[in-house]
Amino acid sequence: MAGTRQGCVFCEVVAGERAAHLVIDAPDVVAFLDVRPLFKGHTLLVPRVHYETLTDLPGEFLGPFFDHAQRLAAAMESVLEAAGSFVAMNNRVSQSVPHLHVHVVPRNRKDGLRGFFWPRQKYESDGEAADYAARLAAGLT
Template sequence: MAGQACLFCEIVKGERSAHVVMDAPDAVAFLDARPLFKGHTLLVPRDHYETLTDLPGEFLGPFFEHAQRLAGAMESVLGAAGSFVAMNNRVSQSVPHLHVHVVPRNRKDGLRGFFWPRQKYESDEEAADYAARLSGGLT
């Protein structure tokens, strides 16, 4: 990444605003700006790694423990029936910084295959409310 700006690194450093859900020593989670469903969260390692294969093995378990907690919060805080947890590596990876999508899911929510509808938060306040609720629900 030498010489290139990384959107997610800027969020991690606080140089770019985001609705932060989790701020841990090794990872940060924040709401996706173009969510599939409200509460759609992106989990990123604090250090810049482009893909899953770049993430050092010793960080794999702790990183996915964060994803597990976020998936639980989708159900306990947002009342989702379940969650969708996924990542892309290079192909379809819109930001070249490792990130895991944790998305609240409900039956008949309209998500079919890979034709994913995008939504918007009604306001910055609504997004902040979702981030605060999810953050409070992490156990």
């Protein structure tokens, strides 16, 4: 799924065809302010090359990509004087634009962000939890 995708809003930003407030303009990534931010400074980090999800991103690019995310998270605190940050991505489900992107959002205590997370669930037993862990671990090899 690599390359540039016609009709992709984020590919248009990367190509300079769509206006955006750029935060990072690097050879491998672009970061820009979200047009509908959770809080002012909410930034989207995207690879220049079109990859739809995290699983499509080549392994050798994971480190460099997340180095940029780490720097953005630090800037939320140092530049915007946020108490911390929220760093997240969706893969397919709830992914509003099918181009890999990481949300880096400044956070402060009692900032009013509620309902962003789904209700938590419990495993029926330790055995069920162990089964999920074993299945996932087996899928990684």
